[in-house]
Amino acid sequence: MPTIASKPSGAKRGRPGHDQDSVLSIAVQVFNKHGYDATSMGTLADNLGISKSAIYHHVPSKGDLLDKALDEALIPLEALGEDPRATMGTAAERLEFVLRSTIRVLVERQPYVTLLLRLRGNTEIERRALERRRAVDRRLADLVVGAQQEGSLRADIDPRTTTRLMFGTINSLVEWYRPDGPSTPQQVEDNAIAMMLDGLRA
Incomplete structure (x- = not known):
């Protein structure tokens, strides 16, 4: 850490x-x-x-604290792209791995991801972090397109809309998920994947 x-x-x-x-x-x-x-x-x-x-x-400085805090969220999210499971197999398999892993990062580092999602881009530190976040988002969007092209996901739904809805579902966890709540992290992960992917499978 x-x-x-x-x-x-x-x-x-x-x-x-x-x-x-x-x-x-x-x-x-x-x-x-x-x-x-x-x-x-x-x-x-x-x-x-x-x-x-x-x-x-x-x-x-306060900025140094912000920079380190954002790294706590961004470094594990960026590392997902280097995992062999994110680069091997079908696009659908890679997409599910990245979605599940992203949910785990959010659950495990919820305060840090919450801070990342609330950035306004008012400082250079924030703008750098937002660009890093956009790079992570683009990788997920590319996997959605790849899964559609290989026939694993429905092709009649706009991939940009699909990606935004996935982000919205995952990011909403910072607002309502509580570690001491009724749902375990595994249940949250499984339910989110079922909701996001089952209706999209070709």
Whole structure:
């Protein structure tokens, strides 16, 4: 898991009670609650229980926190494209693998993906992250087209519409899925795949 700064083996940088991972986790919660733009370093310090000046012992800037938080969502999503299961087999098999894996990333890293989905593109960091997200989206769109061309998915439905509906279904999980809710991650994954693919199979 990416950390805010490299640390010597056996050592932790920062004030007692917090390490880089805990600072990042709390920061993401605050960003999601108040919005990145509306969150000041003072607000972050209050939520961490430290002084505003002390927060700089943990992180050089608010932007650095945002960059690291977005990596927590984007790096595993980007890695899916390098997995052999995303590059071998039929387009339909690859599509199902990517859809299932994307759902798993969202469930496992829900706060970080939530932050990614709420970006407005107001800063260079946000714009870079949005471009990386669009690249991930394009790979999924290409798989939908490939599955239609090979005859695995219905060809009478516009692939752009299909892709947008898939994204909408998966991304909606950040608004309603709760780890302590009645559905297990596997049930959510299976139900979403059944809903998205069964009606599209040729």
